[in-house]
Amino acid sequence: MSRIDSEIVTAEYSAHHLQVLEGLEAVRKRPGMYIGSNGSPGLMHCLWEVIDNAVDEAVDGNGDKIDIILHDDGSVEVHDRGRGIPVDIEPRTGLSGVEVVFTKLHAGGKFGGGSYAASGGLHGVGASVVNALSERLDVEVDRGGKVYAMSFHRGEPGIFTDTGEKRPDAPFRPFEDKSELRVIGKAPRGVTGTRIRYWADRQIFTKDAAFQLKDLETRARQTAFLVPGLEILVRDDRDRGPQTPAASAEGVLAPVVDEVPREISYRYEGGISEFVDYLATDPPVTDNWRIQGEGTFKETVPVLQADGHMIATEVERTCAVDVALRWGTGYDTTVRSFVNIIATPKGGTHQQGFEQELLKVLRSQVEQNARRLKVGNDKLEKDDVLAGLTAVLTVNVPEPQFEGQTKEILGTPAVRQIVAQVLRKDLAQRFSSTKRDDKNQASQLLDKIVSEMKARVSARAHKETQRRKNALESSTLPTKLVDCRTNEVARSELFIVEGDSALGTAKNARNSEFQALLPIRGKILNVQKASVSDMLSNAECASIIQVIGAGSGRTFDIDSARYGKVILMSDADVDGAHIRTLLLTLFFRYMRPLIEDGRVFAAVPPLHRVIVMNPGSKPNETIYTYSEQEMHALLAKLRKSGKRWHEPIQRYKGLGEMDAEQLANTTMDRSGRLLRRVRMEDAEAAGRVFELLMGNEVAPRREFIIDSSGRLSREAIDA
Structure with a gap:
C-alpha cells in the first residue's frame, strides 16, 4: 500500500465514527454484557434481578412473603411486601424514585450503605436492565396509604391504553414534557410493597427463550433456605398442553414428564443447616456442623461526597461467614456457595478459602494420626477431602466485587482469608474436643478421607488395566x-x-x-x-x-x-x-x-403374541403387544375389521418362553426393538x-x- 493510500484510510477513521451509547440504549444494543445471553439463561437472569431486589428487602427485615407468577400471556410478575420503591422526587434528576430506579443505570439504594447492610442486587443495573429489555413493564407501589403506578415501553415511560387485559402491543403514548407517577388507588393501612410485571422484548430475546419453571423453583427453594422465615410462592399459569413421549429413529422411548404442581410455596425455618439436610442423600459420617464467625478488612473505594464528587476513601468492612457442612458415606461432593443470598455457582474467593483451609486442617490431622491411619508417605488431595461432603457456604459482604454483572464469581480478595480463619478456629476446637461424640465423628471422618486417598492412589496405579x-x-x-x-x-x-x-x-x-x-x-x-x-x-x-x-x-x-x-x-x-x-x-x-x-x-x-389368521394361502400375521391395554385395543380393531386370531393368545411370562427368532425380532434387533x-x-x-x-x-x-x-x-x- 502506498503512503498516499495509507493516509486516505487513516483519514476515513475519525472521531465521528465512534459510537457513544447512552442510558438504556446501551443495554438494548449489547444485552449480553448485562445478562450473559439473549436465550433462556438471559431471560431467567432478568427475572433473578427482580427477585433479588425483593429478597434484599426481606433480608433487611421488610416483608416475609414474595409471589412469583408466570402468566399465560408470557409475562412474569413479582410481588413483594417490602417498603415499596421510593415515590418522592430525587433531587438531582428531578424524577420520581420509581422512574430513577427503572430508567437510570447504576442508580439505587445499595451504593452508600445506608439502606442495605449487605445486598445481592448491588450494581444498580438490575431493574433498569430488565426495563430496557422488556416490551412492556408495569410497576405498582403500595406506600403511604396510596397505590402508585407507572408503565414503560422498551425503557421509555408513558401510558398504555388498555381496552381489557393488559397487553404489550396496546397503544402507547410516551410522556412528552414531564413524566407522571400516577396514583391509581388506596393501599390498606400499614400495607407496603412493590408489584412488577413485565413482558420480555422478543426483538431482543430468541424465539425459543422461555422461563424455566424447574430453575425458578430451584432458585425459590434455595432462597427460602437462605432466608429463614421468608415464604416464596411460585405459580405457573401458563398452558403447557399435553405431554406425550417421543420416539427416536431407533425406537428409543423418551420418558413422559409428569405434570408438575401449578403452585408451590417454600418456607423453611432451619436456615442453611436444613438446606444441607435437604441436599445430602447418603447416610451421615458426621453430624451437621454449623460454623459461624466474622472478620474485618480494609479496602479503598470511591465514595460519593455531598458535593457530587467521588473521592477514593479507605473504609473498613465486616464480612460475616456462615457454613453448614457434613460428610456422608458417599463419594459425591455438593458445595453451594452464596454471597449476600446470591448464588455463586462458579465459586470465588470465599469458596477458595473454604476448600484450601479444609484441606490444610485435615492434612494436619492426618499427619498427627499417621501411625493409626497407616498413611505412609501419601498426602491428601482436595478431592479426597471433598468426597462425600455436602456444604453450604454463605458470606455477607458490603459491596462485594463480582466478576461480571452475572455475579457468578466473587472477586473480593480479603474474603478468602476471613473464611479460612473462621473455619480454622472452629475445626481446631472440634478436633481437639474431649467429648466422646466429637472424638468418634472426628475418627470416622479421618478414616473416610484416608480410605478415599488410598482408593485414589490404587486407582491411579491400576487405571490402565481397566x-x-x-x-x-x-x-x-x-x-x-x-x-x-x-x-x-x-x-x-x-x-x-x-x-x-x-x-x-x-x-x-x-x-x-x-x-x-x-x-x-x-x-x-x-x-x-x-x-x-x-x-x-x-x-x-x-x-x-x-x-x-x-x-x-x-x-x-x-x-x-x-x-x-x-x-x-x-x-x-x-x-x-x-x-x-x-x-x-x-x-x-x-x-x-x-x-x-x-x-x-x-x-x-412384549407381553403378548397375537397370530392373526388370514384367509386362503396368505400367511398368518404375527403382532406383538406390550401392555394389556394395547392388546385389547388390537383385538377390538381386528374384531371391527372381521379378522380372527388364534386362541389362546400367548402371554409371555419370561424371556425364556420366546424362541431365538421371536426374541431377536422384538427385543434385540435394532430394526424392530423398543428401548427405554x-x-x-x-x-x-x-x-x-x-x-x-x-x-x-x-x-x-x-x-x-x-x-x-x-x-x-x-x-x-x-x-
Missing part, C-alpha cells in the same frame, strides 16, 4: 461373559440378561458382531443399603463392574467403558422389574456417568427417590406405598 485391551489380554473377565467381536465402543452393546435360560435363547438371537451378553443369577445385592466392601465382594456386582471396565464410584472413568450401550433385559413381570430396579441402583450409585451420558437402557420385551433410555434430569431428586425406595429407612417407604396405592391398577400386577 481398559478393554488389557482386560481382554489378562483373561480376567468373567467366564460367563459372552463377548462381541467389534472393537468399536460406540457400536457395541452389553445385554445384562436375567437367568441362564434367557441366556441360551439370547445367544442365538444376538448379533455376535456387536452384542455381548452377561447373565446374572436372580436378584443382585441392594447396594443402597450395603457398604462399598459388601458391594465389591458380591459376585454379581463385581462381575458387572469388571465387564464394563471403567471402575466404580469416584474413580469411574467413562472413557474406559467397554460398551457404548448397557441394556438391562429382564422378564416382563414383577420379579423382572425388581431386578431391573436393583441394577439401576447399582448404576446410579457406582456408575452414574453412564446414566448421565444416556448409555443405560431397559429392554422392552434411563434418564436423570435432576440428580438430587433421583438420589432422594433411590434413598426412599431402596434405603435403610423403612417408615418413609411404607408411607409412600400406602399413599400411592390408590394410583396402582390391579391389572398392572402380574400375579
Whole structure:
C-alpha cells in the first residue's frame, strides 16, 4: 500500500465514527454484557434481578412473603411486601424514585450503605436492565396509604391504553414534557410493597427463550433456605398442553414428564443447616456442623461526597461467614456457595478459602494420626477431602466485587482469608474436643478421607488395566461373559440378561458382531443399603463392574467403558422389574456417568403374541403387544375389521418362553426393538427417590406405598 493510500484510510477513521451509547440504549444494543445471553439463561437472569431486589428487602427485615407468577400471556410478575420503591422526587434528576430506579443505570439504594447492610442486587443495573429489555413493564407501589403506578415501553415511560387485559402491543403514548407517577388507588393501612410485571422484548430475546419453571423453583427453594422465615410462592399459569413421549429413529422411548404442581410455596425455618439436610442423600459420617464467625478488612473505594464528587476513601468492612457442612458415606461432593443470598455457582474467593483451609486442617490431622491411619508417605488431595461432603457456604459482604454483572464469581480478595480463619478456629476446637461424640465423628471422618486417598492412589496405579485391551489380554473377565467381536465402543452393546435360560435363547438371537451378553443369577445385592466392601465382594456386582471396565464410584472413568450401550433385559413381570430396579441402583450409585451420558437402557420385551389368521394361502400375521391395554385395543380393531386370531393368545411370562427368532425380532434387533433410555434430569431428586425406595429407612417407604396405592391398577400386577 502506498503512503498516499495509507493516509486516505487513516483519514476515513475519525472521531465521528465512534459510537457513544447512552442510558438504556446501551443495554438494548449489547444485552449480553448485562445478562450473559439473549436465550433462556438471559431471560431467567432478568427475572433473578427482580427477585433479588425483593429478597434484599426481606433480608433487611421488610416483608416475609414474595409471589412469583408466570402468566399465560408470557409475562412474569413479582410481588413483594417490602417498603415499596421510593415515590418522592430525587433531587438531582428531578424524577420520581420509581422512574430513577427503572430508567437510570447504576442508580439505587445499595451504593452508600445506608439502606442495605449487605445486598445481592448491588450494581444498580438490575431493574433498569430488565426495563430496557422488556416490551412492556408495569410497576405498582403500595406506600403511604396510596397505590402508585407507572408503565414503560422498551425503557421509555408513558401510558398504555388498555381496552381489557393488559397487553404489550396496546397503544402507547410516551410522556412528552414531564413524566407522571400516577396514583391509581388506596393501599390498606400499614400495607407496603412493590408489584412488577413485565413482558420480555422478543426483538431482543430468541424465539425459543422461555422461563424455566424447574430453575425458578430451584432458585425459590434455595432462597427460602437462605432466608429463614421468608415464604416464596411460585405459580405457573401458563398452558403447557399435553405431554406425550417421543420416539427416536431407533425406537428409543423418551420418558413422559409428569405434570408438575401449578403452585408451590417454600418456607423453611432451619436456615442453611436444613438446606444441607435437604441436599445430602447418603447416610451421615458426621453430624451437621454449623460454623459461624466474622472478620474485618480494609479496602479503598470511591465514595460519593455531598458535593457530587467521588473521592477514593479507605473504609473498613465486616464480612460475616456462615457454613453448614457434613460428610456422608458417599463419594459425591455438593458445595453451594452464596454471597449476600446470591448464588455463586462458579465459586470465588470465599469458596477458595473454604476448600484450601479444609484441606490444610485435615492434612494436619492426618499427619498427627499417621501411625493409626497407616498413611505412609501419601498426602491428601482436595478431592479426597471433598468426597462425600455436602456444604453450604454463605458470606455477607458490603459491596462485594463480582466478576461480571452475572455475579457468578466473587472477586473480593480479603474474603478468602476471613473464611479460612473462621473455619480454622472452629475445626481446631472440634478436633481437639474431649467429648466422646466429637472424638468418634472426628475418627470416622479421618478414616473416610484416608480410605478415599488410598482408593485414589490404587486407582491411579491400576487405571490402565481397566481398559478393554488389557482386560481382554489378562483373561480376567468373567467366564460367563459372552463377548462381541467389534472393537468399536460406540457400536457395541452389553445385554445384562436375567437367568441362564434367557441366556441360551439370547445367544442365538444376538448379533455376535456387536452384542455381548452377561447373565446374572436372580436378584443382585441392594447396594443402597450395603457398604462399598459388601458391594465389591458380591459376585454379581463385581462381575458387572469388571465387564464394563471403567471402575466404580469416584474413580469411574467413562472413557474406559467397554460398551457404548448397557441394556438391562429382564422378564416382563414383577420379579423382572425388581431386578431391573436393583441394577439401576447399582448404576446410579457406582456408575452414574453412564446414566448421565444416556448409555443405560431397559429392554422392552412384549407381553403378548397375537397370530392373526388370514384367509386362503396368505400367511398368518404375527403382532406383538406390550401392555394389556394395547392388546385389547388390537383385538377390538381386528374384531371391527372381521379378522380372527388364534386362541389362546400367548402371554409371555419370561424371556425364556420366546424362541431365538421371536426374541431377536422384538427385543434385540435394532430394526424392530423398543428401548427405554434411563434418564436423570435432576440428580438430587433421583438420589432422594433411590434413598426412599431402596434405603435403610423403612417408615418413609411404607408411607409412600400406602399413599400411592390408590394410583396402582390391579391389572398392572402380574400375579
